[in-house]
Amino acid sequence: MSATGDLDVRVPIGGLFTLLGLLLVAYGLFQPRVAAAAFTRGGQINLWWGVVMLAFGVLMLLVARPPRNGARV
């Protein structure tokens, strides 16, 4: 445990993906008309991919080992 300082890597991964997911969802909702430079079929991609990332981020946070004294998952 010493060389990891009790940091579970799933916490920063979960945190990053949750944050980026939320950001993309919000951007997708408020800026629905941003178009890609040349191809547009991915239109709402910010929104739906943001949801996917958010789901993954939350999942990672859920399975992460609780900090010290918690029961190990």
Added chain:
Amino acid sequence: MAPVLTGVGLRWIDYTIIGIYFAFVLGIGWQLRRAMRTSTDFFLSGRSLPAWITGLAFLSANLGAQEVIGMGASGAKYGISTSHFYWIGAVPAMLFVGLFMMPFYYGSRARSVPEYLRLRFDEKTRAFNAVSFAVMTVFSSGVSMYAMGALMHLLLGWSFNVSVFVSAAIVLTYILLGGLTSAIYNEVLQFFLIVFGFAPLVIVGLNEVGGWSGLTAKLSALAVAQGHPAGAYTHAWQGMDSPAHNLIGVEWFGLVMGLGFVLSFGYWCTDFLVVQRAMAADSMDSARRTPLIAAVPKMVFPFLVILPGMIALVIGGKGIIPAKIGAGGAPLLDAAGKVVLDYDLATPSMLMHLFPNGMLGLGLAALLASFMSGMAGNITAFNTVWTYDLYQTYVRKDADDQHYLWIGRVATVVGILLAIAAAYVAASFNNIMELLQLVFAFVNAPLFATFFLGMFWRRTTGHGAFWGLLSGTIAAAVHHGLTLPAGAVPGVKGGYFGVVTTFRSEMGQTFWTAIYAWTTCFVITILVSLATRPRKDEELVGLVYALTPRPPSTARAAWEKPAFLGIVTLLLLLVLNLIFA
């Protein structure tokens, strides 16, 4: 120079996403700052990480941006055959190192690959490997920085200097703070970022070209128009009977032996950059599972990194890969008068054209992540080899552990500074870098023969290993010097001793150079070993297969056993090859 690929241009949302990613990278280092108490913590993560983490890091450390960009480029050039670099050229070697070699690396408690050579053979063999490896890591790191600076300038108009120094500073900070743990955690983070950054690119791209069937139809039409068989881009094994019948310009034997055996086993089984990740695992079982766990995503990575290149070739009717620009600013033309495409821009061009703002930031963050982890992987391997194999061996033998921890941190700073210097050398003297990479290729080609004999033939001696390595390296240089790929002039591409054979492609030449180097090393090592005195059996326990008890597996469930994982992976590999044959 104006950026040539700007599609929509970056907006605040993209910068925010990239900024948040950087903050997390540094945050991981910051969280780990108090965890680095001994040199083993700093260089080997205290051998305390679970297999899934070391496994993903094992994969990720190799997945530098040159890999992501290069595989996209090859996808556009050679089509799905590029997946041979993963299926033939990586997975079997990853299974081999996990199942058969890790017991010696991990079991001998060697702290680095050169140190294993010291334990098994002698000092000169270790020194040869340690010095060439240390120099190589610094230069690869520099080349990675150079590639990033150049690409970011081209894509976004960012200053080369700023890109190089900012990325170097970030990598330096998180390694200084959290050592190998920091590098490995960031590699795991980067693995997921690459998956989530590139998967939507493939999904949107395939959607745009009409799915896999649409892509196949378009690529078949393109292949026929270029005078190739219709399946040239979409079948991995078709036309492998002769170099003239496929886009890679290699026949199956050269591919399987050169790439699949010599080069791939030489890299995955002996390169400390990847082996270090497995050495950081918390148990023998975890160490052995590390490359096996990595092999599974490795098998499906072609769909993530090669498909964007293939799609870029045909999307929108005539593709979106820009032409190579010559010195005069006009597009380069080949001998037939056709425009030469800048294949390295295939994947970046897909990012710029298919992603709207928001996703664009994510895609660029993934690209930057792969650049930085490529650098970090090299630097963490460098500081370890420098400290344990060079400094502790030749400068100060018996200092206390804190001293070596401190030296490791100094080596990190010096390594990064040297890498920056190498990046600028690469920027101004392209030929020097090309030449150096050639020399590294010569040194690496025979390596696997030495390890293979060392681990599986107890009679192998230190003299045999050293002279085998040296003669293998020379054989590589000689073979390269006597051959030339079609259309090249003698010089850095080969033929400097006179041209005896011409290969259809540079790849074919590379594969056959490796085959000659390996065979020479194999034969010379055996001959010299037979003529010199072997070490006593007692000294080789734990270092040689026949003298080492099989590691008992503590895995409870069948699916946790290394052998089981290996067999399943092999079956999956076979299925993939049959589907895309």
